[in-house]
Amino acid sequence: MSVFLWVDNPAIDAIISPMPDRYFRIYKKFYLDELKTHLMTYGALSGTCANCKHMDLKIDTLKCPECNTEFKYIAFQNIKEHMPKMLKISHEQPQIVFVDYEDFKRIEGEEKAKGILG
Numbered sequence: 492m493s494v495f496l497w498v499d500n501p502a503i504d505a506i507i508s509p510m511p512d513r514y515f516r517i518y519k520k521f522y523l524d525e526l527k528t529h530l531m532t533y534g535a536l537s538g539t540c541a542n543c544k545h546m547d548l549k550i551d552t553l554k555c556p557e558c559n560t561e562f563k564y565i566a567f568q569n570i571k572e573h574m575p576k577m578l579k580i581s582h583e584q585p586q587i588v589f590v591d592y593e594d595f596k597r598i599e600g601e602e603k604a605k606g607i608l609g
């Protein structure tokens with residue numbers, strides 16, 4: 492009887508089977524500069540340093556060759572296209588945090604507008 496209980500228990504089954512990787516978008520408070528100075532934005536084929544605008548960066552670049560900033564954040568312009576890259580980076584560089592590109596561009600735009608108007 493105890494053997495049947497073991498097999499039929501879904502909680503135990505969930506522990507045994509490997510859990511698939513899933514991504515959840517979270518919201519965290521940043522100062523724009525704090526984010527921007529350590530951010531790489533990634534387009535179709537290569538990355539750009541958000542700090543100094545140096546282009547043609549490989550996805551696994553840890554430091555900008557131009558301004559020497561350490562990349563802690565990556566924002567993909569097209570997140571759906573780059574899902575396999577995200578999985579690979581999370582595995583190889585678990586310290587990297589993925590930031591929503593639209594959020595970054597919108598807030599950067601707002602700050603620029605403030606600078607012009609203010």
Ligand SMILES: [Zn+2]
Pocket residue numbers: 540541542543544545555556557558559560
């Ligand atoms: Zn740079």
